[in-house]
Amino acid sequence: MRVQTRHTPGFGVARVLLGPGEAVQAPSDAMIASSFGITEVPGSRGGLRAHGKGAPSVFTAPAKGGWIDLAPDGPGDVHPLEFDGRTGWCVAKDAFLARPSTVRHDAGWQALQTLFGGDSGFLEHYSGTGSLVLSCAGPVDQLMLDSGEIITVRPGFLLAYPDTLQVRLRAVDPSAPQSIRTGEGLVLDFAGPGPVLVQARKPR
Template sequence: MQVRTRHTPAFGVARLMLAPDEAVRADYGAMMATSFGVVINTGGRGGKRARGTYEAVFTAPAEGGWIDLAPGKAGDVHTIEMDGTSGWCVARGSALAMASSVRPDPQWPGLHALFGSEGGFVEHLTGHGAVVLACGGALDLVMLEAGEFVTVAPEYLLAYHDAIQCRLRAVDQTSAQSVRTGEGLLLDFAGPGQLLIQTRNF
């Protein structure tokens, strides 16, 4: 799968270029158009178009094809190239599409260190291939050097490389907190590593 973007950074659209018979998982609710002949399998969900669920598998015909995906919020689209040796943590619901060789890894120890047994607002992805992310507003790419620290509000986090050190803490111990939404929490990151921040919170 190759990814071409247009209308960025304000109203990004990602075009997924598929090889013959190549399949990709994508958010059916974000599908804008496809080339003729692309087969869509929604897993029996029919016309449901809920965003952020990767609920469809798109398969190109014998001659190949393309899919255009448009996020439900105004902003950029960004592609991460997974190398198969390390993973990425991405904000839950931000992935528009991922190659069939990329998969969520809910058992990754780093997630349990952050959220315990509860499902948090971040998911861990592993594998090899492209992941297309929907960004609220523009994208800030932060390269943290060794020994460099930064604090990020959860609602502005888009993704971070899993080699980076991350700690979750309360803004105020007396306020309400939720690991499912990030309410009342902050994320501390320590380099070295790469961090993606979105500039709008929708």
């Protein structure tokens, strides 16, 4: 699977190029068009929902390969995040757009359960190899942290970070309302070394 992007950063489209018999998981409503012969197996209605859409479908290329064009449900960018098989990534829950079977969604990843106190938070963990395509509300910035450098990020702007970073979740004002599921009233402190990906606009 290879990914080409166009119309970035304002109205990004991801073209996923598939080899013979190769498959990709993506929300059905995100598909703009595909080469002839791509087959779709819809996801179960009770399954994972992505970026406000229904359960992802599995799109499979025929024997000669093919392509599928995918877009988020609003203005913004698309960002292929490359996995090397060594480092996993924590990703904003609403950012998933497409992934091959070689990139795993690690439901119930222990470190996130610890971060959110066992609740269902605003992040998901992925691991494996290949490209995880993310939808972003705005252009993507990579903030590269030096060893020992600490920064603070608002959850609404966070896109992804490698699971090798040290991270702490805290309340802006302990007496004000907070939400583990949306990030309202909370911030994340990151300690380097490593990158933090943020999006220049908050999702709607």
